[in-house]
Amino acid sequence: MRQRRGRAPAPLQDHTPEPSLFGESAGAAQRSSVRTARAPGRLRPDPQDLAISVSALTNLAREIVEGAFVPLWIRGEVTDFKAHRNGHWYFCLRDESSQIRCVVWESQRYRISAPPDEGMQVLAFGRLTVYPSRGDMRFVVTRMAAEGDGLWRKALELAMARLRADGLLAPERKRELSRYPRRVAVVTSPDGAALRDIIAVARRRCALVELVVIPAKVQGDGAAEELIAAIARASRWKDCDTLIIGRGGGARDDLWAFNDERVARALAACPIPTISAVGHEVDVTLCDLVADLRAATPSAAAEAAVPVLEDMRDAVTAATFALRGALQRSLLNAQARLSRTARDVRRVAQRSAERRRANLQMLAARLDALSPLSTLARGYSVARDADGRTLSTVEDFAVGDAFTLLVRDGEVEARTERAVRGPLPPDS
Amino acid sequence: MSFDSDLARLEAIVAELEHNDVPLDRALKLFEEGVARLRSASAQLSQAEAQVQQLLEQPDGTFRLDPLGG
Numbered sequence: 001m002r003q004r005r006g007r008a009p010a011p012l013q014d015h016t017p018e019p020s021l022f023g024e025s026a027g028a029a030q031r032s033s034v035r036t037a038r039a040p041g042r043l044r045p046d047p048q049d050l051a052i053s054v055s056a057l058t059n060l061a062r063e064i065v066e067g068a069f070v071p072l073w074i075r076g077e078v079t080d081f082k083a084h085r086n087g088h089w090y091f092c093l094r095d096e097s098s099q100i101r102c103v104v105w106e107s108q109r110y111r112i113s114a115p116p117d118e119g120m121q122v123l124a125f126g127r128l129t130v131y132p133s134r135g136d137m138r139f140v141v142t143r144m145a146a147e148g149d150g151l152w153r154k155a156l157e158l159a160m161a162r163l164r165a166d167g168l169l170a171p172e173r174k175r176e177l178s179r180y181p182r183r184v185a186v187v188t189s190p191d192g193a194a195l196r197d198i199i200a201v202a203r204r205r206c207a208l209v210e211l212v213v214i215p216a217k218v219q220g221d222g223a224a225e226e227l228i229a230a231i232a233r234a235s236r237w238k239d240c241d242t243l244i245i246g247r248g249g250g251a252r253d254d255l256w257a258f259n260d261e262r263v264a265r266a267l268a269a270c271p272i273p274t275i276s277a278v279g280h281e282v283d284v285t286l287c288d289l290v291a292d293l294r295a296a297t298p299s300a301a302a303e304a305a306v307p308v309l310e311d312m313r314d315a316v317t318a319a320t321f322a323l324r325g326a327l328q329r330s331l332l333n334a335q336a337r338l339s340r341t342a343r344d345v346r347r348v349a350q351r352s353a354e355r356r357r358a359n360l361q362m363l364a365a366r367l368d369a370l371s372p373l374s375t376l377a378r379g380y381s382v383a384r385d386a387d388g389r390t391l392s393t394v395e396d397f398a399v400g401d402a403f404t405l406l407v408r409d410g411e412v413e414a415r416t417e418r419a420v421r422g423p424l425p426p427d428s
Numbered sequence: 429m430s431f432d433s434d435l436a437r438l439e440a441i442v443a444e445l446e447h448n449d450v451p452l453d454r455a456l457k458l459f460e461e462g463v464a465r466l467r468s469a470s471a472q473l474s475q476a477e478a479q480v481q482q483l484l485e486q487p488d489g490t491f492r493l494d495p496l497g498g
Binding site for chain 2: 178179180181182185190199203207208209210211212213214215233234236237239241309312313315316319320322323325326327329330331333334
């Protein structure tokens with residue numbers, strides 16, 4: 001490359017006439033050259049007087065070159081491409097035998113979908129000029145297209161890579177569409193076939209769903225900006241459940257706005273679940289990639305967005321049955337719980353009554369064992385006075401008093417004959 | 429209340445009712461709410477057909493819906 005660059009000014013040198021050929025302007029230079037060369041009797045001119053400055057030369061060359069060429073398309077192979085950090089692109093276009101240095105100013109870069117690859121065959125539109133500061137010729141490119149689809153495909157890939165790097169293509173970003181939207185917004189051209197199709201399909205499926213058109217140009221100059229504005233409007237509005245963005249089928253160039261990275265980013269940022277419907281089966285657009293759902297056509301988008309009224313009716317019927325059934329089951333459950341509890345209570349009560357009864361019997365047996373009556377049963381008797389007090393010592397008995405003797409099988413009326421303290425008689 | 433949220437709530441209500449240990453008074457409350465939701469959902473199905481409209485943003489930043497082409 002470097003050697004070629006060195007040769008670049010060669011054509012200029014070939015045509016470089018004698019210094020005397022040059023005057024203040026091209027026309028003047030030619031006239032004066034004639035005069036100078038042919039004027040007889042003059043001294044050979046002194047180079048001191050004739051020499052012009054390098055700037056004058058290069059500026060003159062620029063004027064001539066710029067005046068001689070209208071802006072034009074040239075065809076060549078890209079070599080030595082360099083994207084300078086000042087934003088300008090520098091490269092050479094060449095064919096088998098020649099080359100021309102080219103530049104794309106930073107301010108014009110937006111016109112070109114992507115930087116060309118090394119070795120790519122391109123068509124470049126621009127004008128030819130001379131750089132006075134370097135003294136070489138440049139082709140200033142304002143438009144470029146690859147032969148074939150190299151450039152746009154590359155542009156798409158680059159944009160896709162940037163979207164992916166920002167996580168905008170991640171499958172987990174995809175939101176569920178509203179099952180039963182009340183309102184569906186449609187970003188498209190108000191007089192395009194896409195809108196007609198969407199309206200027709202939506203009406204057929206469920207005419208209760210409101211369609212709100214947010215008009216935008218979908219192709220040509222300014223389409224991307226209008227699409228972005230429409231998406232932004234929907235995003236601010238928010239009062240809808242689903243957003244369809246799309247257009248009918250078209251040539252690749254017609255769909256280009258949907259491959260605009262800014263449009264895709266606006267769509268990705270939309271707070272409403274989105275369906276992209278760009279009517280082109282073959283190419284997937286950037287909008288298709290970032291939307292929550294990609295529909296092949298606007299009609300398919302409407303089908304995805306709008307439920308069928310009959311299905312909604314069925315859903316209500318199903319919900320009615322489900323609710324009734326659930327309540328019934330819930331009541332049955334409560335009933336079952338109640339009777340289970342009642343049974344438990346009964347069982348517990350019964351068990352405790354039985355336990356109490358057993359206890360009582362046990363106590364009765366023990367009481368029985370301790371009862372003085374059992375002593376009587378063994379042949380003892382108890383003496384009690386008329387008040388029922390037990391007479392247990394000699395002092396309790398007064399001679400002549402009546403008392404009652406309690407024996408095993410009844411009572412005996414008795415009277416005290418004699419009461420003597422002392423050891424019990426041996427056999428009583 | 430939208431049809432979508434009505435149906436979603438109904439599903440949640442049924443799911444809760446099917447849970448075995450819903451207290452009876454809670455079950456009855458849920459059922460009552462479910463009936464109201466059903467009524468609202470059915471009412472929405474009998475609404476008039478919607479028009480196709482156009483979203484217009486007004487200078488003060490508010491939005492207006494106009495019939496399309498009107």
